[in-house]
Amino acid sequence: MTASLPVATQQDGTYPRPQLMRGAWHPLDGQWDFAFRDDPREAPAGVDFDDTIVVPFPPESPASGIGDTGYHLVAWYRRRVTAEDIADAGAAGTGARVMIRFGAVDWAADVWVNGTHLGSHTGGQTPFSIDATDVLDRDGDNELVVRAVDDPHDVAVLRGKQDWLEEPHAIWYHRTTGIWQPVWLEVVPETHVESLAWSSDVPNGSVTLELTLDARPADELDATVELRIAGELLARTNVRLLDRTTEITLHLARQRNGQQYEHLLWNPETPRLIDATITLGRGASEVDAVSSYLGLRSVQATDRRFLLNGRPLYLRSVLAQNYWPESHLAAPDAAALRREVQLILDLGFNAARVHQKAEDPRFLYWADRLGLMIWGETASAYEFSERAIAALTTEWMALVRRDRSHPSIVAWVPLNESWGVQHIASDARQQAFSRSISDLTRSLDGSRPVISNDGWEHAGSDIWTVHDYEADPEILAHRYGSTAAITELFDGFGPAGRRISVGQQDGGQPVMLTEFGGVSYIDQDVEGAWGYSSASDAQDFARRVGGIVGAVRAATPLAGFCYTQLTDTGQETNGLVRADRSPKIPIEDLRRIIAGD
Incomplete structure (x- = not known):
């Protein structure tokens, strides 16, 4: 088998x-x-x-x-x-x-x-x-x-x-x-692997597999786990399974050499993936066998910086609706998911926030394989009620369990712009829910930062995130260009008239502008077309986007950004590319704006 x-x-x-x-x-x-x-x-x-x-x-x-x-x-x-x-x-x-x-x-x-x-x-x-x-x-x-x-x-x-x-x-x-x-x-098989989850410990050079069976073993049952990269055996272990869920830790001998430990690490420039096979057996008889993969890497948010594998990395993210005119939330075909990841990378981004949607796991596979960091988000409810709390909590837990093994996911976003907690600034219950859903996320996966409420009104975030659709680069440069300006932002109201903090203390979390831009430019008729600001032609579009992104990139207190948005979507014509994924200006020009190449 x-x-x-x-x-x-x-x-x-x-x-x-x-x-x-x-x-x-x-x-x-x-x-x-x-x-x-x-x-x-x-x-x-x-x-x-x-x-x-x-x-x-x-x-x-x-x-x-x-x-x-x-x-x-x-x-x-x-x-x-x-x-x-x-x-x-x-x-x-x-x-x-x-x-x-x-x-x-x-x-x-x-x-x-x-x-x-x-x-x-x-x-x-x-x-x-x-x-x-x-x-x-x-x-x-x-x-x-x-x-x-x-x-x-x-x-x-x-x-x-x-x-x-x-x-x-x-x-x-x-x-x-x-x-x-x-x-x-x-x-x-009657006895089979039901689910698995991977986590990695970079300093100790080890990988842990959480292996879950369909039921507790009724008799003797062993699991053999092998890890390989490009065919090279990295680790093998055999464990007797005594319960439905078993944690299995494998130590990677190669990682003991501190001068070459980085060769196995996953990062956007070298997205190395490790193959895994898990075989269940009783004596010489094979019961079940599955293959998997993982990425060895660490994520931290501290000292005003986002750290990947212990080193600062500036996030150049794009807001991606992942919505297609012909198929809506579903991808037109499996290959479209790879094309979407590649398009984002070609534009000069190293990360994406798939907005108000838990994307198809095959999209995450291509993000893992091609080296695109992802903010894992979910759709929101629109009201605050016991039913809404139960719906979000139940579905979010399932999503975190589904996606926590993907090395490309570097942050979790359970709430966005106070959707479903519209009165969080004054309602202690809604603040408690925002804190609790964030802590629940950390209890399921303590290896990634959690944003309690992306955009404003943070109650328990590991990253300060701000949404600001100001179209004037000079104003953006003033708002985010100094430590004093950032401190003033924390102490008062943000650009949308919302408090940035609702009880959260500044503990040196990184600061990111996670929605901005939104410049609309169309060269065809779109009913109800709009954006947060508008460009008259392609040259004006390049100038406006370049000015806004340039001001944000120059703001040294920021640890990253997320530009709105990747594609035109319905009446929202503020994409860098059209709904058919064709670029509005030459893709190399967009890449120079985004990546500063």
């Missing part, structure tokens, strides 16, 4: 779960039967599937074949799963389980197979799996049905940039309903 495992660092970017790979799987994307309905309690038997949809594109998008952007409460999906599909998904050995996996379904999903309800899931950005073994006919045809309930007016769920109005306005876009990330089949 191990011999057939893919090399995780050399995968082609199509498998939906890039850090936990087996030798076989079968995609269920493509044409499904489809219907919009209004009753969230309706059973499959009463549904007339009167249309077809291309999964995994949301029905609001043209790529889905539906293109209906109106208000819809319920979306129904149905497709046939054949014996050939199941056979392609893996070896059907004794006790093997057939899993139906979903990358993301917005918002609440129920799944039936051959008329039997097998499970439910809530959370529009998080993956889930359904065990269909006991109801599947492995030798014939099967019916898979999915119901997705997503109330477009429910502001307690995580909506992000999905508009509550029927037509997009300001900074909000068309809604996303139902399946919007891949669906696939995977056959797994």
Whole structure:
């Protein structure tokens, strides 16, 4: 089995779960039967599937074949799963389980197979799996049905940039309903690896694997873990598994040489990834085998600087909506995710903040492999309530667990611009929630800085972040160009009329301008086009963007920035590139502005 495992660092970017790979799987994307309905309690038997949809594109998008952007409460999906599909998904050995996996379904999903309800899931950005073994006919045809309930007016769920109005306005876009990330089949052994997570200790030259099985071992079970880079064996260990979750630490002998320890480290210039294989066995019998990868690196935020592997690194970030005209929040195809990462790097950025969206893990794979740092963010709710607290807490925990092994992720952002905590400046409960969601994040992953509320009104941030769409470079230079100006900012109100601190003390955290720019320039008709400021032509666009970015780059108290934004998105025409990803001025000119090359 191990011999057939893919090399995780050399995968082609199509498998939906890039850090936990087996030798076989079968995609269920493509044409499904489809219907919009209004009753969230309706059973499959009463549904007339009167249309077809291309999964995994949301029905609001043209790529889905539906293109209906109106208000819809319920979306129904149905497709046939054949014996050939199941056979392609893996070896059907004794006790093997057939899993139906979903990358993301917005918002609440129920799944039936051959008329039997097998499970439910809530959370529009998080993956889930359904065990269909006991109801599947492995030798014939099967019916898979999915119901997705997503109330477009429910502001307690995580909506992000999905508009509550029927037509997009300001900074909000068309809604996303139902399946919007891949669906696939995977056959797994009865005893199998369910999840894994990697962490690294750079000073001690060690790596720790948190290995979770589907259940506590009923009898003797061992795990063999091997780490390699470019085929070279770095470490191997064998551990007896006595519980469902086991922590396994491997020491990398190469890292004892202090003169060459950096050769294995991950950073944007040399994004080195280490391959891993995990094999479960009973004596000489192999039970399960998976491949994975990791990056060895450390992140700190201290002494007013962001540190990668112990050294200051200036962050040149871009705000990325990762929204496409033809497919909306879903990528047009797997290759588009690599192109997006490469585009950001080509523009001279070394980091990106994927805004109000937990992106497809395959995007994170390309960020890991190509060397793009990522701020891990989530969509926000719009109200502060017990339901909203529960929704954000539950989904955010799942996202941190899903993504914490990606070396490209260098910060966590659970809240943005006080969305869902609109009265945090005066409401002690909302301040408590901001602090607690930040501390919860640190309890799940203590290896990265956490921004408690990106933009303003910080209650427990490891980085001071400010949003400022001032268009005059001289004013920006004055606001951020001196230590005295920064201190004044902490003690008073920010440029949006919001306090930068709501009880947070200045402990030498780095300061970053994490939204600014927003210069609109269009050379074609866009209905409702707008930006935070406007350019008259390409030359004026280059001058304005260059002046703003130049002023920010020259502000020495800042440890980094995040420019708004990567692409034109809907009516927001303030991208550096158009919605089709073509640059508004020559890409080499943009790179000179951003990177200072």
